[in-house]
Structure formats: structure tokens, C-alpha cells
Amino acid sequence: MEFSYNRLWKMLIDREIKKxxxxxxxxxxxxxxxxxxxxENVTTDVLxxxxxxxxxxxxxxxxxxxxK
Incomplete structure (x- = not known):
């Protein structure tokens, strides 16, 4: 198992926010x-x-x- 941040990338697209x-x-x-x-892993502070x-x-x- 791993974490996926695809929800974040979709949110950025929907809100028209660049990385x-x-x-x-x-x-x-x-x-x-x-x-x-x-x-990859990031700290909970980042999240x-x-x-x-x-x-x-x-x-x-x-x-x-x-x-995958």
C-alpha cells in the first residue's frame, strides 16, 4: 500500500491553482x-x-x- 495524492492534483486543477x-x-x-x-512520504506538517x-x-x- 502507498499514498496517492491524485486527489490533491485534481483539486488544484479544479481550482486553477498551480503547484x-x-x-x-x-x-x-x-x-x-x-x-x-x-x-513518496511527506510529513504530517506538510499535509x-x-x-x-x-x-x-x-x-x-x-x-x-x-x-502498482
Whole structure:
């Protein structure tokens, strides 16, 4: 099992927010955004900051999926 951030990417598209804008809005490093793009682990602090910036819950931006 791994975490997928596809929900986050879809939300960004729906809200017309670029990854760079998310980085600035949430004060999250570009490295963390890149890790999320590769379905790698990030800290809960990163997830919290993103949720606060987007006014959403953690289940709105990620889900647990089977490894491909």
C-alpha cells in the first residue's frame, strides 16, 4: 500500500491553482511537492499546511492505494 495524492492534483486543477502557487500559499518546499508527485512520504506538517491553505481535510488531498 502507498499514498496517492491524485486527489490533491485534481483539486488544484479544479481550482486553477498551480503547484508553484500551492507552494507559496502553504509555505511548503518544492522538494515536498515533488515528493508528493512521486507518491513518496511527506510529513504530517506538510499535509496540515496544505490542508489549511486549501481549506480542506486530509482525505480530500490523499488516499491509500495498492502499489502498482
Amino acid at each position: 508553484m502557487d500551492l507552494q507559496k500559499m502553504s509555505d511548503v518546499s518544492g522538494a515536498s511537492i515533488t515528493k508528493m508527485g512521486c507518491c 496540515l499546511r496544505i490542508c489549511e491553505a486549501l481549506d480542506c481535510q486530509v482525505e480530500d488531498i490523499m488516499e491509500r492505494v495498492d502499489k
